[in-house]
Each structure stands twice: as structure tokens, then as C-alpha cells.
Amino acid sequence: MKIRLKEIPQDGRSYSFDRASAELNDALEDIVGEHDYAVELYIKPIGNAYEMTGSLKTVIPETCSHCGYEFELSIDRRINEVLFEEVAVDRKAQSVHGNHSVDFEKDGPSMTPVQGDVFDASEFVHEMVALSEPFYPMCGPNGQCLRSKEVEEIRRRLEAESEFAEEEKPSPFSVLKGLDLNKKN
Numbered sequence: 001m002k003i004r005l006k007e008i009p010q011d012g013r014s015y016s017f018d019r020a021s022a023e024l025n026d027a028l029e030d031i032v033g034e035h036d037y038a039v040e041l042y043i044k045p046i047g048n049a050y051e052m053t054g055s056l057k058t059v060i061p062e063t064c065s066h067c068g069y070e071f072e073l074s075i076d077r078r079i080n081e082v083l084f085e086e087v088a089v090d091r092k093a094q095s096v097h098g099n100h101s102v103d104f105e106k107d108g109p110s111m112t113p114v115q116g117d118v119f120d121a122s123e124f125v126h127e128m129v130a131l132s133e134p135f136y137p138m139c140g141p142n143g144q145c146l147r148s149k150e151v152e153e154i155r156r157r158l159e160a161e162s163e164f165a166e167e168e169k170p171s172p173f174s175v176l177k178g179l180d181l182n183k184k185n
């Protein structure tokens with residue numbers, strides 16, 4: 001879904017994408033699967049750049065990094081970007097950092113470069129979903145695993161079992177004892 005920024009009127013334009021409107025279905029398939037998504041964008045020219053605000057809501061399939069159960073992670077993010085035409089010098093600087101967008105400050109808008117006055121909404125939304133994936137996904141709310149206790153119990157049991165297995169193994173001494181010719185039966 002490519003948006004020609006020059007065609008956007010001075011008072012801005014709104015865009016809505018979801019599974020029914022289907023513009024981003026193919027682009028997001030590998031990351032949201034069959035889940036629903038809702039993307040709202042409002043783009044408005046500001047001088048040489050464009051202000052883009054909106055929201056992104058979806059659900060992605062995840063595996064809990066603690067208990068290994070699969071769950072659905074809700075993503076609900078606000079969009080606050082400045083789209084600017086990327087010049088060659090900037091591109092070089094960007095690639096050094098390997099970053100697609102540069103955050104000015106935590107609550108301020110992010111800078112998103114565009115080329116040839118075309119904003120690729122598919123790529124942007126895909127990246128935003130990908131960046132919303134935590135490194136260590138947890139199946140419960142607030143970064144907690146819902147099966148923490150269960151996992152701890154299993155871990156304890158496995159540890160106990162492996163200790164028990166250690167004890168069961170004949171030690172070199174008990175083997176020697178069995179060979180002890182002086183041993184009285």
C-alpha cells in the first residue's frame with residue numbers, strides 16, 4: 001500500500017486499513033496470520049515534511065518465553081511520525097545505525113524517511129508490529145507468565161529427579177566394595 005504524499009491535500013487525509021479492506025493483508029500475513037488488524041492513519045503536510053498520526057491495533061500469535069505455551073499478544077499502539085524525504089547523505093547515516101526510524105525523544109514523533117515522495121504503509125505497519133514483539137514474550141499481563149508456579153514446580157521436580165538419578169548411579173566406591181574379596185556375605 002503505497003501512498004503518494006504529494007497528492008495529500010493541505011488539510012490532510014485519513015486512511016483506514018483492516019482485514020476487510022484488505023490493503024495490508026498480504027504484507028502482514030507473515031506476522032499477524034489470520035488475525036484482525038485495524039490501522040488508522042492521518043497524514044498532513046507540514047512544510048517540506050508530513051505529520052502522520054494514528055493507531056495500530058492487532059493481535060499476533062506468540063509463544064511464552066517462560067512456559068512455552070502459545071498465546072495471543074495484543075498490540076495497541078499510537079502512531080506519531082514525521083515523514084521526511086530522505087536525501088542521500090541521510091541514507092548513509094541511517095544505514096550505519098541500521099535503524100529505520102530515529103526517535104527524537106520518548107513522547108515526541110519518530111522520524112520516518114520516505115523516498116521519491118512515496119510512503120509505503122505496508123512496510124511501515126509491518127515494521128511497527130515487528131518492533132512491538134517483546135524479546136521475551138510472556139503469556140500473562142504486565143510481563144508475567146501465567147504458569148510461573150507450574151514451571152517452577154516442574155523445574156524443581158526435574159532437578160530433584162536428576163539429583164536422585166545421580167544417587168542411583170553406583171559410585172566407584174560401591175563398585176569396589178562389590179569386588180572386595182574380604183567382604184563377608
Ligand SMILES: [Zn+2]
Nearest residue numbers: 064067139145
Ligand atoms: Zn507463560
